[in-house]
Amino acid sequence: MRAVDIIAKKRDGESIAREDITAVVSGYTSGDIPDYQMAALLMAVYLRGLDPAETLALTEAMLHSGIVVDLSDLADSRVDKHSTGGVGDKTSLIVAPVVAAAGVVVPMISGRALAHSGGTLDKLESIPGFRTNLSIEEFRKALQETGAALIGQTEQIAPADKKLYALRDVTATVACRPLMAASIMSKKMAEGITGLVLDVKVGNGAFMKKESEALGLAEVMLDIARRMNSQAVALLTDMNQPLGRAVGNSLEVIEALETLKNRGPHDLNQLCRELSAEMLLLGGAVNDLEDGRRRYDDLIKSGAALEKMRTIIERQSGDPRVVDHYDLLPGAGKSKDVLAYSSGFVGAIDTEAIGHASMLLGAGRLRLDSKIDYGAGISINAKIGDSVNRGDALSTIHFNVEDRISDVEAIVTKAYTIVSDRIQKPNLLKARLG
Amino acid sequence: MRAVDIIAKKRDGESIAREDITAVVSGYTSGDIPDYQMAALLMAVYLRGLDPAETLALTEAMLHSGIVVDLSDLADSRVDKHSTGGVGDKTSLIVAPVVAAAGVVVPMISGRALAHSGGTLDKLESIPGFRTNLSIEEFRKALQETGAALIGQTEQIAPADKKLYALRDVTATVACRPLMAASIMSKKMAEGITGLVLDVKVGNGAFMKKESEALGLAEVMLDIARRMNSQAVALLTDMNQPLGRAVGNSLEVIEALETLKNRGPHDLNQLCRELSAEMLLLGGAVNDLEDGRRRYDDLIKSGAALEKMRTIIERQSGDPRVVDHYDLLPGAGKSKDVLAYSSGFVGAIDTEAIGHASMLLGAGRLRLDSKIDYGAGISINAKIGDSVNRGDALSTIHFNVEDRISDVEAIVTKAYTIVSDRIQKPNLLKARLG
DSSP states (O other), rough: OOOOHHHHHHHHTOOOHHHHHHHHHHHHHHHHSSOOOOOOHHHHHHHHOOOOHHHHHHHHHHTTOOOOOTTTTTTSSSSEEEEOOOOOOTTHHHHHHHHHHHHOOOOEEEOOOBTTTHHHHHHTTTTTTTOOOOOOOHHHHHHHHHSEEEOOTTTTTTTHHHHHHHHHHTTTSSSOOHHHHHHHHHHHHHHTTSSSEEEEETTTTOOOOSHHHHHHHHHHHHHHHHHTTEEEEEEEOOOOOOOSEEEEEHHHHHHHHHTTTTTOOOOHHHHHHHHHHHHHHHSSOOOOSHHHHHHHHHHTTTSHHHHHHHHHHHHTTTTTTTTTHHHHHHHHOOOOEOOOOSSEEEEEEEEHHHHHHHOOOHSSOOOOOOOOOOOOOEEEEOOTTOEOOOTTTEEEEEEETTTHHHHHHHHHHHHHESSSOOOOOOSSSSEOOO | HHHHHHHHHHHHHHOHHHHHHHHHHHHHTTTOHHHHHHHHHHHHHHHHHHOHHHHHHHHHHHHHHSSOOOTTTOOBBBBEEOOOOSSSTHHHHHHHHHHHHOOEEEEEEEEEEOOBBHHHHHHHTTTTTOOOOOHHHHHHHHHHHHHHEEEETTTTHHHHHHHHHHHHHHTTTSHHHHHHHHHHHHHHHHTTOOOEEEEESSSTTOOOOOHHHHHHHHHHHHHHHHTTTOOOEEEEEEEESSSSSEESHHHHHHHHHHHHHTTTOOOHHHHHHHHHHHHHHHHHSSHHHHHHHHHHHHHTTTTTHHHHHHHHHHTTTGGGGGGTOGSEEEEEEEEEEOOSSSSSSEEEEOOHHHHHHHHHHHHSOOOOOOOOOOOEEEEEEEOTTEEEOOTEEEEEEEEEEOTTTTHHHHHHHHHHHEESSOOOOOEEEEEEEE
16 A cells, blocks of 8 residues: 555544554655655544554554564563653652662663653763663663663664654654554563553643543553553653652752652652552562562662662763762752742642743753753742742752743743642542553 | 644644744745645644635745736736546636637646646647747747647746645645645636636546535635635536546547537537636626627637637647647557446446546556656547447547556446436536636
């Protein structure tokens, strides 16, 4: 079937056969199908959807566009965690060392900051010397030695996804459930894992604003995992405010290290505890979730998780001294408080705006080739439900470049809604699907 | 506004502001907006539609992407006819000389064969020497001297449309009402005309299969004309069987000449008579349609229209002797009859299949760069309502290349539905909108 006929089929709401999906993905990866035809198809998919069989076919075609890492000789259980993206989400930097410290192998392929959302790779690269661009062979070796490795998507892993993701980004076809699910699952399945914990964010700082959308995405991903005979579980978690108190690369590394030192903010620690328990259960290291939560507490309190993080940093050529000396991380020369314009309680935080403000400071990317300012970011002092007085510092902006500070200040100020009545803190864990 | 934000707006079913449409069209024409972004936008437009204001803005942006010919010094009235495309539609070759012979200027910019549908330019180019690629200056001069000129879309006329049309063709976004309307009207308005007769085809050989779709397209085009203060009228005409009896380039030129000699098939003559009457009325040469029809008959019977055609051919470097000597036109070395598989009445003809078969013979284009075999084509012997006996020649295939003859024979045979009960001939003129 010609590409244009496949586009017409999806345009008219019909299903595309598995072999045609496979042909389109391999044609696009090889360059035989041009960007413009794929762009038209992506928009048709965005507006017409993909059924479960089509989504699975797409995932498998993207998965097999590159190599699938075989880690079966390393350990029987290999577990990863994936978040759908939010603001202040540094859980990977905590759960990877925790779970590896319990003896479960964690092969983690992460992404970069895009739009308002941060990226694990950029956070890690704020650590001087830290290499995320390990080859597959180096990745294997690091996993063998330390039990966890955090790298970026190499050219060999799901190249179709890499090419498609870049195209979706410029054609307004990112926020599409089956495309997101196929993108995530094709990369994750290429890691050679046996179990996957999905942290599906929902709220005004997530790509999915509504719980029904997030549930839908979670279900599509779990369905793919089931059809591919892989173990998976999904947690729906709140992203109506930044996770923890740090937004920005160095700032988040510090907060992750503080959490590993048992001094992390409550919400971040709570989520990492839950994600770790799920990973430990999938990895066969514990018998139930309660056991997993206790193990998390032990590994944090004993310092074993922190030591594992030090080893991971060292193994990936980072300066391990940052664990004790935060001043070795890139900093921000200047800071400015964003003040409460009235007294009351924090009623809501426009989390996407906070992420956007952080990006404007240089902590994120406006374009794929934007340079990151690792030291820049925002400390969130007041979170939802906190009582504030007029003039209190709601947040602190950390920056090196003065250019856009008044814009950022205005965005962050407006991001806060202060209400007069006491308000309940949001529930971080919204649902569990397994 | 960034292109990606405009795409997202249309994707979500919102209207795009006039200035954004203008910016997108000029950005696409200049190459600043890449094909893949335009492809995504086109698919969003296909599935979400454009409202009348957006359609007008698109038409005007496309119109002003090139030059608008000013022919006001030639004559007060300049009238053209446009057909939305069908099989066997050679009316342009008849109405242009008829209307010009009545003293109304006919500046006609036509298209080429694409998919199953024929193209006026290809038909004309089957006349040895005939040049359709006149420059705008040559076009003006030809109009001044002969009153009618038939040329192709130059690089200067609506270049945005040319680029967009090529992209639509490969991204399954051709059959979209506002895009079709904007494409047609931007080219026609660039011709410097004061009046336009739209022949909107409907049926199984047209791009619009349903009367409601054709009516919708006609209304969108008339609305554009009204908003641009131009006179226009639309006829909805039947395309459930080829028009006339000839399909293929030389064959259609011969049939057009025969019609100018008052020996044309009834349906073709009837439609040309109606279209000419409308054009003559818009051009101010007659007082009402009945007067226009009489004038058509006179110009045919007197030979004035035929003489005008001879002049047009000569003026555009074609060999005028073809008017009397059809053997000067490219011919087909071989022919084969397609026989009736049973006795009865022709109940239906799959007209798109006939057009497709003709294309396979070489009379049309499978790709933009396909070479045309001017002599190839199909003579339609039996039309809807005709009684046929088993073994009668329903059609005759004319060809030079033997390769696909059995395919073509099968397609043409299957295109005919023979029924046992007498059936009424279809009504050629379905509606008039003005």
